[in-house]
Amino acid sequence: MGNGSENMDIEQVIVLENRPDAIVQLTQAVETFGDAAALPPKLVFRLTLALEEIVTNVVSYGYQPGSKGRIEVTLRRQGDEAQAEVVDDGVQFDPLSEAPTPDLDASVEERRIGGLGLHFVKTLMDHIEYRWQDGRNHLKLRQRISDKDDGHQDR
Amino acid sequence: MDIKIDKHDDHLTVRLAGRLDSSNAGEFEQALLNRIDAGELRLVLDLSELSYISSAGLRVFLMAAKRLSARQGRMALCGLQDNVREVFEISGFTAILTVRADLAEARAALSA
Numbered sequence: 151m152g153n154g155s156e157n158m159d160i161e162q163v164i165v166l167e168n169r170p171d172a173i174v175q176l177t178q179a180v181e182t183f184g185d186a187a188a189l190p191p192k193l194v195f196r197l198t199l200a201l202e203e204i205v206t207n208v209v210s211y212g213y214q215p216g217s218k219g220r221i222e223v224t225l226r227r228q229g230d231e232a233q234a235e236v237v238d239d240g241v242q243f244d245p246l247s248e249a250p251t252p253d254l255d256a257s258v259e260e261r262r263i264g265g266l267g268l269h270f271v272k273t274l275m276d277h278i279e280y281r282w283q284d285g286r287n288h289l290k291l292r293q294r295i296s297d298k299d300d301g302h303q304d305r
Numbered sequence: 306m307d308i309k310i311d312k313h314d315d316h317l318t319v320r321l322a323g324r325l326d327s328s329n330a331g332e333f334e335q336a337l338l339n340r341i342d343a344g345e346l347r348l349v350l351d352l353s354e355l356s357y358i359s360s361a362g363l364r365v366f367l368m369a370a371k372r373l374s375a376r377q378g379r380m381a382l383c384g385l386q387d388n389v390r391e392v393f394e395i396s397g398f399t400a401i402l403t404v405r406a407d408l409a410e411a412r413a414a415l416s417a
Contacts, residue, residue: 170327170328171328173326173327173328174328177324177326177357192387192388195357195388198357199357199359199392202326202327202359203359203360206327206359206361252396252397254396254397254400255397255400256397256401257401258367258370258371258374258401258402259371259374261367261371261397261401263364263367263368263371264360264364266360266363266364266396267359267360267361269395269396270359270360270392270395270396273395274395
């Protein structure tokens with residue numbers, strides 16, 4: 151990664167509805183943003199995964215059946231940091247305090263299906279902030295862009 | 306995502322290619338669980354062409370493993386790309402599922 155890209159600031163806003171096809175729209179937009187912002191492939195993978203989990207959760211549980219929701223995702227590169235913010239008008243939900251941690255040591259038989267998505271978000275992102283403001287959930291993710299994430303395979 | 310299923314004498318090979326996420330995991334779930342319910346109890350899943358997976362996709366692997374375990378079946382995964390492997394690792398799935406490097410090792414694990 152050259153020195154020039156470290157000074158690049160770029161921002162993109164994606165507006166989604168609470169429909170199942172929101173995920174396809176979202177993941178394509180993150181990939182496109184990753185290219186435009188020259189983000190390392192590994193970081194794009196992690197960011198896509200974290201955002202898919204968050205938005206899937208909002209679409210699945212954030213709204214009453216039949217009610218229309220608006221989910222706004224802002225992607226930003228600021229210097230050597232990638233940031234993403236998800237703002238939704240669904241029910242109030244703080245994934246940092248309300249999502250249970252899955253039992254990672256349980257056997258196949260005992261392991262509960264589900265609960266992994268927000269665990270990924272917490273594990274993969276450097277920094278997560280939640281706030282409830284003006285009747286909306288705001289979830290902000292930050293990830294440092296490092297040279298070791300440039301996609302070269304170790305093996 | 307593409308799903309390709311090859312029937313061998315004593316097992317099925319399921320090859321996944323592309324992205325497995327919450328938009329298409331239902332399709333994969335149906336394809337895989339239908340085969341298990343139809344009596345295919347020995348499965349090799351080749352993930353070498355799978356570039357992305359989220360919790361919606363992992364859920365299908367766990368459901369299949371549970372169903373196979375209840376019927377004394379076996380399943381082995383192979384060919385995980387680095388990013389996909391990382392997702393399996395932070396889920397704890399590499400510890401509870403049979404994960405091998407390549408097809409030959411995965412097939413061997415079915416008979417072990």
